[in-house]
Ligand SMILES: Cc1cc2nc3c(=O)[nH]c(=O)nc-3n(C[C@H](O)[C@H](O)[C@H](O)COP(=O)(O)OP(=O)(O)OC[C@H]3O[C@@H](n4cnc5c(N)ncnc54)[C@H](O)[C@@H]3O)c2cc1C
Ligand code: FES
């Protein structure tokens with residue numbers, strides 16, 4: 445096993461991990477760094493459960509060799525709440541009952557955060573596009589969309 | 604087993620590393636196609652050569668009548684770029700709809716062609732737009748069109764010591780429009796059942812040029828020559844577009860893609876000319892032939908709208 449030191453920013457903090465650079469980012473986040481919020485559904489880029497932000501963009505962490513993130517910034521679901529305060533999207537998902545089994549939820553929240561960071565005023569088309577890569581087997585998406593619309597309006601009120 | 608993950612900072616440096624041990628090296632753009640080949644790769648590959656930090660490959664600019672797109676351009680960047688938007692509606696449509704936001708944020712346009720998949724959305728469009736690929740190795744550079752990018756089913760014609768550095772597309776001319784249509788089982792995260800792209804040049808409602816391409820056909824997309832021959836010199840009318848669609852279906856041959864050969868589940872396909880690999884969406888040749896005329900007609904009408912806009 446050939447391990448390399450790989451340094452990157454995880455949820456704002458500098459991290460060094462020793463891993464094979466060909467290991468997938470999601471495995472390193474979960475198994476080496478112990479952050480279990482990021483889920484694994486398919487490992488083929490087809491479900492979005494593993495979504496994290498890489499330099500601000502939503503990506504599938506199951507498709508990224510960890511070597512690729514050297515020097516970059518990775519944000520997982522654990523980094524979405526700031527200063528002990530939930531992000532408006534987290535609040536809205538809870539209030540609206542947009543979570544059932546919860547397996548897809550971290551990925552959906554990270555995708556929604558990436559959307560809000562780029563565009564605080566998304567229309568329904570923008571929301572659909574941002575969530576295109578996140579599969580949910582439980583909710584039927586309606587509550588999820590409602591929660592995102594509500595969060596967007598709360599962000600605008602706060603901002 | 605991967606020994607090292609390298610980030611060359613210039614094309615020259617990348618080529619130098621690549622030539623040392625080409626058989627054990629793998630070039631990485633976005634890396635999104637490795638889920639298919641990953642298991643095999645892990646055994647045979649020692650070096651990942653990531654192009655992500657080569658600044659010169661990250662630009663989109665205009666030069667000598669072409670729009671030039673560096674090899675690191677992701678689908679997201681392509682679909683949002685002002686020069687691309689101004690020139691190629693078909694390319695915007697295709698790059699904005701492939702896979703999902705997460706995939707488009709990583710996947711490069713070049714990777715979508717070099718991975719050699721016959722269902723490539725971008726190859727279908729780039730062929731219609733007559734794009735040229737610049738390929739470099741240590742001995743120099745050559746240029747090639749989409750049709751020469753394929754060696755055989757699933758395998759590109761690129762040598763192990765070569766890199767694609769840019770794609771050049773002729774700038775839109777007066778009276779030109781383009782469009783892309785893909786038939787998909789659901790919106791988002793689905794491979795295409797069939798893809799059709801069209802470029803149309805019209806002057807006073809007379810068709811000066813018409814190029815229509817389709818996929819999945821092996822090994823890459825194809826230009827449906829009969830359409831150009833029929834349409835050029837005729838009026839741009841619905842009737843002629845319908846006729847063009849009917850001609851299309853007589854002049855190309857789709858395959859049936861029936862059973863899961865395993866390629867999508869991370870196992871390399873062992874069949875030669877496997878029709879599942881042609882397109883991982885199960886569909887029959889007959890169905891594809893029946894919907895082709897509709898998509899051709901739609902594509903031509905949309906390309907015409909793009910001109911008049
Ligand atoms: C869930 C999912 C859905 C998808 N849906 C579609 C779809 O609907 N239609 C479709 O067409 N595709 C689809 N794809 C495929 C995906 O979009 C392509 O794999 C992607 O465009 C490849 O780009 P990349 O930058 O990730 O390439 P990589 O994976 O980095 O590379 C692909 C190949 O090209 C080589 N390569 C890359 N760049 C260069 C270069 N500059 N020079 C030389 N060699 C190079 C690599 O060595 C590798 O062999 C899908 C993928 C996933 C995961
Ligand atoms: S686990 Fe990564 S997309 Fe499904």
Ligand code: FES
Nearest residue numbers: 545546580581582
């Ligand atoms: S809540 Fe169960 S998968 Fe989405």
